[in-house]
Amino acid sequence: MNEALTMRRRFLELAPWHVNGTLSAVDQAWVEDYVRSRPEAHAELTWYALLQEKIRADAPPVPPEAGLERLLHRIRKSP
């Protein structure tokens, strides 16, 4: 397989984890190095970053105690 294609595949595999910040330092550095000279790869990371922003913004507005009273009622009722 051609090296450019192999690197492209590796980049696409790592991109989501680069954006969510869970890559190892080695992989993180590899992605940053790969992206440096490839505008289309940078655009790919930007796309993932925007998607992450949308998904986080889409978080449901629910109070953390929702359902808690029901749970407490259930455990008090059960033997």
Place this chain on the structure above:
Amino acid sequence: MGTLLDLVQAPDTPFGPENIEPVGSGERLKERTGQEPGNERVFALLQRMSQGDEAALRELYLAYSRSIYAFALRRLRDAAEAEEIVVDTMHEVWRHPQRFRGESKFSTWLLGIARFKLLTLIRSREPQHEELGELEEVLESGEQGSFEVLAQKQRREAVRQCMDKLPPEQRECLHLVFYEGYALAEVAAVLGCPENTVKTRLFHARRKLKNALRLMLQRENVNE
């Protein structure tokens, strides 16, 4: 940054090298919000729960209920059912606190239970999830009224609409990666599948989302 147009067009946007800066938050949701207690604290709470301490349950509930709720809602799309999954999941923890052995993060373990609960719920009812292909077919068909129906919905809702049309396995993958900020191994642990399966699901989700968003935008532009 942050419009639908940005999301659709980002991959094709020409960037000069001088404009290239690192992308990625590099921060994880729980680290950012400081919501998740460490395993040591969790073990202490679980120990108290095993002795019937409701205050410990309350603390654990407040720390994790949003996370379970968001995960369940992404899959079920029903607020009442999602809340029921939270209650069922935490009830399971209350009944068997000793089952958490600290082999993973507590939240990973917890979402694994929540996933089991919601799959049980889904299996108990009629299949009703549409696949993304159906949305694409509607858009492609050009049926009278098909665009109007979609165009009536607000643009800012488009990403959620397209995500909702993804197969559930791909949708929960995206949620765990970008909402929870989980690492690959953690996503695989919650979903109970190999890491390569997670990678494949993400790859297909990315392609389908891009296609659907592009189609939606093209339709809007044609009809404007």
